[in-house]
Amino acid sequence: MIMKVLRMLISLFLLSLVIGQLPVIKVSASSMEGIPAKYTSEITYLVGKSVVKGYPDGHFHGTDEVTREQAATMVGRALGLNGQVRKSAFPDVNERSYASGYIQSAVEAGIIKGYPDGTYKPKSMMTRGEMAYLISHALDLEDTSDISYKDVNQKSPVYQSVNLLTTAGISEGTPGGYFLPGKTITRTEFSLFVARGLNSDFKVSQEEDLEVLSEKVVDADFLNVRQGPGTQYETVGRLMTGETVSVYKKEGDWRFIHSGNLKGYVHSYYLLDKPQGNWTIALDPGHGGRDPGASANGLVEKELVLDVSLKASEYMENTGVDVVMTRQTDWYPSLDGRVALATKNDADAFVSIHANAFASSATGVETFYYAAGLSNREYASVKLATFINNRLYKEMDMSNRGVKNVGYRVVKHNPLPAVLTEIGFLTNETDASKLKTDHYREAAARAIAMGVVDYYNWKE
Ligand SMILES: [Zn+2]
Known part of the structure; x- marks a missing residue:
């Protein structure tokens, strides 16, 4: 009896050497030595999950290599597979082996496969290519991209797995653009891949070494951000008008961008240059x-234009341009007081926002500037009026009445380039029905x- 217990203890000890765990002493991450400092959080995370x-x-x-049975065990634990020691599909996996249950569960889940001769070779070292197959199947990865490595061509049996793994941000290959699919994998490497697969906080991205090419402003109501450079790729988020993005990469008409925490591809058509100056x-x-102001069809001009101005201010601030509002509530600043407020706050251009009133048949948008000659201010005013008006009639689905030279006080007696825009006719039923909606005010x-x-x- 004593001999039997002793033999069992010895075999347990030997077993623990093989699988890297001592059954009776729990080793916590904080007390574990030899965790590479660079990857402490990833490995601590895995230790915490056992x-x-x-x-x-x-x-x-960390520099020890990982056997195929150890790999199956780690992935099995990570996925919570049934690790009950049992007979497996492979003749060379001992059914009493600690890994037999995880290997069999992984086979059943379609995560691992053996060799063509029907064996699993549990004691062989796992290669990086095999690891890519194992993890891409374990996580059921589906998305691929045009990422490629010098040593993994499209005919390689591991091409698909390596691509899936890289696209998912689990691997970034090795310096110089190689993946080294035939190289054996270390415990540190394997742990990193598993940690990245389980927790996206640890993921790597291909753009880490890239530099910002340019800053852009989104010019679309809703701009889909996609996983890859094309409409066939899944949407990972959305950006709104005026939001700024950093461009890291160009692929045809597509741009790889970051905006806050959001990363992905957007079509370049919907990006404007971001003004670089400190504009107000x-x-x-x-x-x-x-x-x-004017009142018709249930609309009051002062209320409508305040709402639109506040909305415009939000879009404007998204782009990084500062905004001075001449009023933010329902009160009446004098016309000269509005101009004075703008200049006092270092504004460099002035946009007055109004809605029109006339005979009920009059419809559309128009924008006024004032020019007596060809001063710089006047020329800039014409440009500002034209830029706004050209967007306004399209966004409002209204007719374009054009830009006009009229000496309204706020555009004439103003040291800044200045325009007065009329966003539609309150007196026209169709215009008014649009101006009542949040959709058209936006x-x-x-x-x-x-x-x-x-x-x-x-x-600029
Ligand atoms: Zn008005």
Whole structure:
């Protein structure tokens, strides 16, 4: 009996040497030695999930190679597969082996396969190519991209797996653009791949070595951000008008961008240059307080234009352009007071926002500037009016009445390039029905904000 127990203890000890864990002593990450400092968080994470366990000597042994049975065991633990020791599909896997249950569960799950001769070779060292197959199947990865390595061509049996793994941000290959599919894998490497597969916080991305090529502003109501450079790729997020993005890579008409935490591809058609200067635009919602402006079809001009101006201000600030509002509530600043407020706050251009009133048949958008001659201010005013008006009639689905030279006080007696835009006729039933909706108020706000971006890009 004693001999039997002793033999069992000895075999347990030998077993622990093989699988790198001591059954009776729990080794925590904090006490484990030899974890490469660079990857402490990944490996600590795996230790916390009991996917990786230390050796009896309390050391992680990161440079040790990983056998195929160890790999199956780690992935099996990571996925919570049934590890019950049992007979497997492979004649060379001992059914009493600690790994037999995980190997069999992984076969059943379609995650691993043996060799053509029907064996598994549990004690062979796992290669990076085999690891790619194992992990890409374990995680059921589906997305591929045009990433390629010098040593993995499209005919390689591991091409698909390596591509899946790289696209998912689990591997980035080795320096110089190689994947080294035939190289054996170390415990550190294997742990990294498993950690990245389980927790996207650890993922790598191909753009880490890339530099920002340019800063852009989104010019679309909703811009889909995709996993790859094409509409066939899944959408990973959306950007709105005026949001800024950093471009890292160009692929045909597509751009790989970051915007906050969002990363992916967008079509270049919807990107404008981001103005680089420290620009400040004055937005002037017309009328206010005792002066309601025009009223018709249930709309009051001072309320409508304040709403649109506040919306435009939000879009504007997304682009990085500062905004000075001449009023943000329902009160009446004098016309000269509005201009004074703009200049005092270092605005470099002035946009007054109004809605029109006339005979009920009059419809469409128009924008005014004032020019007596050809001064720089006047020329800039014409450009600003044109940029805004050209966007406005399209966004509003209204007719374009054009830009016009009229000496309204806020555009004439103003040291800044200045325009007064009319976003539609309250007195026209069709225009008014649009101006009642949030949809068209947003559209007007976008047109004004992006027209200002056009203007600053022209200035630069
Ligand atoms: Zn007005």
